[in-house]
Amino acid sequence: MFDVTEFQARCRAAGLALTHQRQVIYQVLMQARGHPCPEVIYEKVRKRIPSISAGTVYKNIKTFLNAGLLCEVTLHHGTMRLETNVQPHHHLVCTGCRAIFDVDSNEVDEVQLRRKPPKGFLVNGYKIEFYGLCPGCRKRQ
Amino acid sequence: MFDVTEFQARCRAAGLALTHQRQVIYQVLMQARGHPCPEVIYEKVRKRIPSISAGTVYKNIKTFLNAGLLCEVTLHHGTMRLETNVQPHHHLVCTGCRAIFDVDSNEVDEVQLRRKPPKGFLVNGYKIEFYGLCPGCRKRQ
DNA sequence: CTACGTGCAAACCATTTGCGACACC
């Protein structure tokens, strides 16, 4: 699951100091189910380091994003949804409670743009979001 | 482009009063290039109705969303990105400047989940987001 | 005339920033 040695190595590779706070934040991120937002992370981290500040959590999340240790679920502005799964994959989103589930790349067919993208746009990849209702929200309706 | 009569009809159908503010907001939304956030809309509306308040714009955007006159680009929390194109379609997102372009459904292949979604999840549809760099951001790099 | 819509101002929440103190390397 969480491998300190590997985390150390990755930090060193990125030129980042290996602080206790960072280890805990990363560990919490890895162990978090779903695709937590920074606030949730902050809450969980605070259980282990009560004195930690929100600023530190936000700063380190940004640092991890820059270092490629973390991914943002979408690129749109707003509340971040995070995941340590850096491998390309897709998402299944509940339109009711906005829960997010992972869908492996090999579970869906390859997609290709039939036409050329607009003048000069360079396409690097894509993500698919499937929408629907999770079991809980289905019952509630 | 903007058809007052149709807007009237849609408002009546949804049981909404036809106010001047609403007409201007909707018109601005329709004429807006890209996928504007509420703030941008607010700015543009304010040029025509300087006395309008941000609250009114936000309230009406919510109203339009409920009435199905408007779509949110993503379901994730945070800053809204809006579009009046209610037809299903996909997006091309610039990872540099976060600009969003539309991609018509018939420009990409149909996608199917190869495996069953998690226990009891009911899938209604999907959206594809292509990522890349727009011409402007390509130059800048 | 009455319910719905508007403007205003304050509140809210997530996130960012600046800075002095502290810890990793």
Added chain:
DNA sequence: GGTGTCGCAAATGGTTTGCACGTAG
């Protein structure tokens, strides 16, 4: 020992809310 990191607290930015007044139906 010096740069990078932390904690704190204040600032910011987007969005929401409550309420008194105004207007569409």
